[in-house]
Amino acid sequence: MHDHGRPEPDDVERFYADGPRWSGLPNEALVHEAGRLTPGRALDIGCGEGADAVWLAEQGWEVTAIDPVAAALERARTLADAHGVTHRITFRQQDLTGFLDSALGTFDLVAGSYVPLPEDRDLATGICRLVGPGGALVWIHHLFDIREERMILDPGYLEPFAVAEFGGSMTYPAERNVTSGAGAHHHMDVVLRATRF
Template identity: 45%
Template sequence: MSDATTWDQRYAGTDRLFSGNPNTALVREVAGLTPGTALDVGCGEGGDAVWLARQGWTVTAVDVSGVALRRAAGYAAEAGVSVDFQRHDLTASFPVGTFDLVSSQFLYSYGDFPRERILRRAADAVAPGGILLIESHQDHGPGEHPPIRFPSPAELLAGLEPAPGEWEVLRCAEHPRAGEDRTDSTVKLRRVAR
């Protein structure tokens, strides 16, 4: 079964898979940035994309699931904002262009998912002076989960293979998730403008 089919079935099995609220880390880390162009990688039902658009960002948001993207487009319409929603299997295609902010909030999938390679491609899409923001889990939390290894923030940063002098590390740390008994991490980089 393809990732697209798996995720379409998961989203179709419920009226709303996620809360519709923006991720807390995204709000914290983007506050104070001057809005420009943003790419939301793995946007799901659009909570982050709509929040960014409400803050004045010009947003491109991508996901593998057509079901999720239809919901996200409906949410954006209800909110009165414009978001360019695109369907991409990130193992095979990626949005064109560069962006002032590239955000990946908990990008995971099932099976043999090349997350590290996709995140390197996300880094390539950051414009000079722009921000790469990656939020990750550090543990599974409660319930049944597929076997996923969660690299530490330092391991994730090393896996991005940042060119010396090209990136400024703004944050690379674990933190507790608000209101839950689990740990997440943030890697936030700025591409040095030349």
Template identity: 45%
Template sequence: MTNTPTADEEYWDARYGKDDQVWSGNPNVALVRETADLAPGRALELGCGEGADAVWLAEQGWQVTAADVSGTVLDRAARRAAEAGVADRVDWQRHDLGSTMPEGLFDLVSAQFLYSVGDVPREQILRRAAAAVAPGGVLLVVGHAGFPDWEHDHDPDTHFPTPHEVLASLELPDGQWEVLHTDEHERVQTGPDGQPSTRTDNTLKIRRLP
């Protein structure tokens, strides 16, 4: 990475710097569900935020590389891992994923709600994520299917890709991948007013054939 902060880095450092905790602190429900049948190995988490998913994976026995653009939040996540007793199982790395990606191959590559501000090349990042999956390994992509009920001033032209659209955008070579799961699912999320609201997300889970 260059030493000049990107717009993405500045945005997320500012956002995480305003509060001691932004997210719930719990691992994403889809990650917990979709990794239940996987033997722990090497995992890569893209856009790790405050580290709840990475710490949870480490607690399940995974050796985790966790990447985020914000140095502020990586420091926070590292403290969380130390408090959980898994500091030695997580390698925290700062990356602007539109430019750089952690090196190596992984048995699990997870991209949970990988969105940001500005012109972030999400499809390109996810294609690099697929390339980082080891033979026999899994790519798990979880995203929103729409805006939450409480957000009324959003851009009406914003498109949230379906799992099948995400799969097509990966441009995977024929005969080298197996589709394990494509679905939409509902979950309850607490809104800014503290009230619970139902939100629809989607999941793509694919495996690189050995």
């Protein structure tokens, strides 16, 4: 599984089974965007090995971090322990559909980095509606040359739903400076930021 498109559950399990996959560093665009916000309740969708969730917790956020892959969550918990922020993070082994079905309340920040979700209207609408009053949505994916072949829930797909829900949004390219991990060969991302006023 490398195309970051629509992996099957078994593919994702195998992807993480061989050991740590990512750089262990928080996403630079998320750091830029969330660093300007007042910490509150954050949701990290598809938290993977936990670098973003741990960074958010270190900044004072109370984080709910969800991911369907047990091996990824185990590494995320280990990272949180090592950084002394386990008390600020609630890890849940759950996919987004299950979380939307059970979610109670909204969040001050909803974030996702490279989440391998398919284009889906219900998922896109659900993501936007998880953002509470005054809250922000930050959605990040790689900037692919041919988007239509990917069919993923990336910022380009999510943007019209954010516009409908928030009245506006900003999407922009961002350089990546990552030198290790499975995604190190990607050098450009696209970032969606929207705020519910």
